[in-house]
Amino acid sequence: MVKYRFCFVKEGDAVFISHLDLVRLFTRVFRRARLPLAYSEGFNPHPRMRFGLPLSVGVASTCEYLEADFTAPLDPDTAIAAMNATLPSGMRVTNCMEAGDCSAQLSDIMAADFTVTLPGGIPSEAQLAAFLARADIVVDKRTKRGTKPTDIRPDILAITPLADGSGLAMRLHAGSQANLKPQTVLAAMALYMDGFSAPDAAVCRTALHTTSGLPLI
Amino acid sequence: MELTQLLKTVQKPARYIGNEYGSVHKADAAIRFAFCFPDTYEVGMSHLGMKILYHLLNEQEDIACERVFAPWTDMEAAMRAHGIPLFALESQRPVRDFDMVGFTLQYEMSYSNIINMLDLAGIPLLSAERGDGMPFVCAGGPCAYNPEPIADFVDFFLLGEGEEILLEVMDAYRAWKASGEAREAFLVRLLAIPGVYVPQFYDVTYHTDGTISAITPNRLDAPATIQKRIIADLDSAYFPDEIIVPNMETVHDRIMLELFRGCIRGCRFCQAGIIYRPVRERSPERLLALADKLIQSTGYEEISLSSLSTSDYTQLPAFTDKLIQMTEQRKINLSLPSLRLDSFSMALMQKVQKVRKSGLTFAPEAGTQRLRDVINKNITKEDLMTAASTAFGGGYGGVKLYFMIGLPTETDTDVLGIAQLAQDVVDCYFAVPKDVRNKNLRVTVSTSSFVPKPHTPFQWEAQATMDALTEKQKRLKGAITNRRITYNWHDASLSTLEGVFARGDRRLSRVLLAAHRMGAKFDSWQECFDYDLWMRAFSESGLDPAFYNTRKRSFDEILPWDHIDVGVTKAFLQRECEKAYRGETTRNCREQCAGCGIQGAFGGGFCG
Numbered sequence: 001m002v003k004y005r006f007c008f009v010k011e012g013d014a015v016f017i018s019h020l021d022l023v024r025l026f027t028r029v030f031r032r033a034r035l036p037l038a039y040s041e042g043f044n045p046h047p048r049m050r051f052g053l054p055l056s057v058g059v060a061s062t063c064e065y066l067e068a069d070f071t072a073p074l075d076p077d078t079a080i081a082a083m084n085a086t087l088p089s090g091m092r093v094t095n096c097m098e099a100g101d102c103s104a105q106l107s108d109i110m111a112a113d114f115t116v117t118l119p120g121g122i123p124s125e126a127q128l129a130a131f132l133a134r135a136d137i138v139v140d141k142r143t144k145r146g147t148k149p150t151d152i153r154p155d156i157l158a159i160t161p162l163a164d165g166s167g168l169a170m171r172l173h174a175g176s177q178a179n180l181k182p183q184t185v186l187a188a189m190a191l192y193m194d195g196f197s198a199p200d201a202a203v204c205r206t207a208l209h210t211t212s213g214l215p216l217i
Numbered sequence: 218m219e220l221t222q223l224l225k226t227v228q229k230p231a232r233y234i235g236n237e238y239g240s241v242h243k244a245d246a247a248i249r250f251a252f253c254f255p256d257t258y259e260v261g262m263s264h265l266g267m268k269i270l271y272h273l274l275n276e277q278e279d280i281a282c283e284r285v286f287a288p289w290t291d292m293e294a295a296m297r298a299h300g301i302p303l304f305a306l307e308s309q310r311p312v313r314d315f316d317m318v319g320f321t322l323q324y325e326m327s328y329s330n331i332i333n334m335l336d337l338a339g340i341p342l343l344s345a346e347r348g349d350g351m352p353f354v355c356a357g358g359p360c361a362y363n364p365e366p367i368a369d370f371v372d373f374f375l376l377g378e379g380e381e382i383l384l385e386v387m388d389a390y391r392a393w394k395a396s397g398e399a400r401e402a403f404l405v406r407l408l409a410i411p412g413v414y415v416p417q418f419y420d421v422t423y424h425t426d427g428t429i430s431a432i433t434p435n436r437l438d439a440p441a442t443i444q445k446r447i448i449a450d451l452d453s454a455y456f457p458d459e460i461i462v463p464n465m466e467t468v469h470d471r472i473m474l475e476l477f478r479g480c481i482r483g484c485r486f487c488q489a490g491i492i493y494r495p496v497r498e499r500s501p502e503r504l505l506a507l508a509d510k511l512i513q514s515t516g517y518e519e520i521s522l523s524s525l526s527t528s529d530y531t532q533l534p535a536f537t538d539k540l541i542q543m544t545e546q547r548k549i550n551l552s553l554p555s556l557r558l559d560s561f562s563m564a565l566m567q568k569v570q571k572v573r574k575s576g577l578t579f580a581p582e583a584g585t586q587r588l589r590d591v592i593n594k595n596i597t598k599e600d601l602m603t604a605a606s607t608a609f610g611g612g613y614g615g616v617k618l619y620f621m622i623g624l625p626t627e628t629d630t631d632v633l634g635i636a637q638l639a640q641d642v643v644d645c646y647f648a649v650p651k652d653v654r655n656k657n658l659r660v661t662v663s664t665s666s667f668v669p670k671p672h673t674p675f676q677w678e679a680q681a682t683m684d685a686l687t688e689k690q691k692r693l694k695g696a697i698t699n700r701r702i703t704y705n706w707h708d709a710s711l712s713t714l715e716g717v718f719a720r721g722d723r724r725l726s727r728v729l730l731a732a733h734r735m736g737a738k739f740d741s742w743q744e745c746f747d748y749d750l751w752m753r754a755f756s757e758s759g760l761d762p763a764f765y766n767t768r769k770r771s772f773d774e775i776l777p778w779d780h781i782d783v784g785v786t787k788a789f790l791q792r793e794c795e796k797a798y799r800g801e802t803t804r805n806c807r808e809q810c811a812g813c814g815i816q817g818a819f820g821g822g823f824c825g
Contacts (some may be wrong), residue, residue: 016230017464024470028462028516031547032238039548058225086516088464089236200222 001038003004003099005067005106006083007217010217011060011204012088015189019054026066033082038069052106052208052216053174056181061205065106065216067099088149095217102217110212111157112174114182117167126194128159134193139188155180167201220309223299231465234256235306239461239515241272242307247282249389250274251305251352252316253285255330256515256741261286262461263469265523266358267321269334270379272457273393280387283307283315287330290738290745303338312338316390317524318352320371322360325718326369326711327736331356332729335370342730343415344356344372349400349500355386356673360713362445362492363671366729368416370424372823373404376412377445378478380455385410407439412446412785415439421723426765429722429775440535444782447819450470451478451499456507471519471552472511474504476536480525481824483813484582485593485797486624489525492783493825494805494815496529501536503631512547519550519757528557529805537565558593558596558604567611582816583627584634590800593793598638614655616642621668622689623712624682625797632689635662636696643701645765660698663705663821665689666712670719671778672785674793679769680703680716683709714740715744716766722777725765727758782816 006164010017028045030037041044052065057066058115076096083093088182132154141150143214156214162169186198226228226310254261261267262285274282275545283305288296296302302311312318318340322329332342340354341347347354354594356367356376364374375382389410390542393403407413418439422430434441448454463470478490479496480489508520520540524530551569556562558579581596584590589596605616620635639662646658666686679690686709695702734742739745755762770776772791780785789812796803803811806824810816816824 013234014464016224016234018231021231021465024518025464027518028238031516031518032513034513045548057230086238088238134754181551200219 001065002070002073004070004079005065005097005099005102005217006093007095008064008066008087009094010055010061010064011088012090014088014194016059016062017088017091018057019051022051022066023049026068029083029086029138030068030103032086033079035074035079037069038071049108052114053109055205056203058181059182059203059205062094063205063207065208067106073098080156097217103214104210104212104216106216107176108174108212108214109216110173110177110211111119111171111209112172112205113207113209115162115167115204115206116170116182116186116198117162117179117204118198119166119200119202120198122161122165122190123193123196125161128171129195131192132156132159133190134192137188137192138190139184141184152184153179154178156185159185166177171209220301223295223301226655227295228289229237229258229465230338231463232286232289234308234464235304237461237464239459240284240307241275241282243275243281244308246275246283247279247735248317248387248394249310250280250282250316250387251285251312251318252282253312253318253320253331254323255287255320255327255334255740258286258463259465259467262463262467264321264323265473265475266379268460269455269457270383273380273383273455273462273582274387274697277384277387279391279722283310283316285312285334287334287739288337293333293738296337301779303334310572313340313391313766315352316394318354318356318799319357320358322356322358322364322367324741325360325715328718328729329732329740330377331367332370332733333738336733342702343369345369345728347372347400353390359488359492362488362781362783363720364414364416364781365421365723365777366725368723369726369766370729371416373407374414374416374445376414377783378441378448379446380448382410382412382446383478385696386413405436405438408436408440411444411603414443414781416723420498421777422481429644429777429779432775432777432780437538442780442782442817445784447495447496447784448478449473449819451497452503458507458510460511462515469521469593470517471521471550472508472515472517473521473523474508474511474605475499476524476527476530478524481529482526482595483593483793483805484809485591485674485793486621486667488673491672491757491785491813493525494785494813495785495819498531501532501596503538504536505539505543512543512549514753518548518551520544521552521601523554524556525555527553527555528559528562533558533565534561537569541569558600560603561609563607577604577613578617578619581638582621583624583631584620584621584638585631585638585789586626587800588631588634591797592624593797593802595802595805598641601638602641602645603777605642606649609646609654609658612653612655614657615661617661617663618642620662620664621667622664622706625667625675625678627681627689629692632693633696635664635693636702639697639702640699648769658701660702661705663692663707664701665707666709668712668716668719671776672783672790674790674797676720676776676790677770677772677774677794680713680766682763682767683713708743708746711740711746713762713766714748714751717762718765720777721765724758724760728754728760761767778795782818786814786817789813 048069050067080093135152137153140147157171348526353372356371361374404415424430479493528818582594669675690706
């Protein structure tokens, strides 16, 4: 059994494919691509797959991670080509590596970078500075038990305007310890900044960072 | 607002994106066909017929076939708010801009969605209102065998199996388009194709009591009766090697292998058992080759054998042996719906479903032997008990039992017999040694309400009234006391309305229009169905639902679908109905030909 890690892009129409549907989708992609996926033992064999970090429906990403077990070694370039020939449009595998050779674990993910395109305009530097200077930024955050007021300030690592002024770059806590979505930040900005709203924001996850600082692939 | 932004505001946006693996995108095609399923994406994408015809049309170089589903209520509201007309998934072009718009008619309760989809597309609802430049609206599928309730909305119907007739219609369309003739001339050209029904070329007249006095062609070239089309040889019939693999979970999310069409059984309530005659099988070789190709081309993890009664496939043992070899080796799950209660089927089930021993489903349909004889469901209590013992002995803990209530000649004894049969199944479980049987027993009894359907021996019967059905449900509920038995029942109001449209005539178009104006849609979805709305639509239209559903017809009444010929004679249906009253059964087609007429209609060599 050999474990491989894949990095893939999810953009265009594919942003509407939900995280739950991805497991089924990749099982089928591996079969179509004739890659020797390993199945669990037992009466109801199922493939062993793990994803780096769930992505909200509607959000694009250039850095999604997936690990799967195979019964035989893969040639990474052949595997990438075979998968890309059969993925739905908007999805593309960009990298493949034996998981044992990767320097960080998927469970080490602690932060994510996003670009948030704002066709309606971005806040001024002063507005942004005042927002980030607040002692707390309390928003109603949805949890499993309903919504409750939560201070999201500790989970905002950075927010800066994009170089071309088309939106914002955000670095937010991500992973199992603390996780903040850019949509929640936008909602908070609308709440705390006069005249700011972002109804047609387009969000793309561009990087994942690990506790050790080492790359995932 | 741009569609992409709009999709971020609705539930399950993957319903609307249409970029699935296997979908066909043609930027330029001379003819565009919008294949419409009048329900949600998840329901429509589970339908095998749509997959076959989609790829069949797309293999024609000059035809682009795209899919259209009914947008869920949230999406519809958003589309209307932003002025977005109904669009096809592949190109997102408005449905209005297509050459042809085809609806598949799988159940009567989707009719309001058809009207709503036409409205959302900006296509005039009534055929008579559609002028030059508007698409032709056609329809096919099982409900087309009584097309009359929606005859005013549809330009033409395709009767029977679509693999051949659809291409003939497209040939006629090419020729018409090249000719530059007026709109009506295309419909006239269609009269030359057997199996096409153009309702506007037929007049229906009525007696003062509301029954039909005549159905007459109003053109000399329109045939008096329209006979359905069948594919003579399934092995050579078109079947795609590749099918669309949805990006989201659908109701039947798997490869479906159709072993055969038709059914040898002749249950008297069953419309499918009549309209899909004669029985025609695919060869095991062809099926195995298809399975092999489809597993590779789709990547699906499950195959389901789909036919009306899988156990009746003549080569089932040899075929399943080879299929199981293939699926086990490739880690594919095999699911076997609609098996009969015979010993081979039970053994097969044990072999295939060695995994989850959660549930088995049996459909005795009626609670007493007398009533099972009336409906010609040739299952005895002993069959059921043997099967249940085998299942419990094999470790199954759950058994589901399906019944119908409101069947012709039904009495209290028959209804209470359902409770008794469920109790007998429970006793069966306790007769199995403790160390063998499953720790948990769960018997589920489900009843649906019988709806008399056209082209069946019960097509003349009165449907039980809503009050009577509700009363039967209550009695049965009271009679089931064992806490290991759960009783589920279907809402009688929906069946009552289904009963109206199943045997309705052209006048019902008024009701459909009124109900549409009042907002009727997704009637088969409990959260959307509004019975009172429909009753208001009936009273506004001056029509009485009871005339259609709970009225018993005489054998000599002209029925709204009498000009539609499914190949089975009315004389046979009447004979079967009379046998039902006498409690006489009819043997299956392989044991003895019952003379249904299908041989005469389509020539010999059929009937399995």
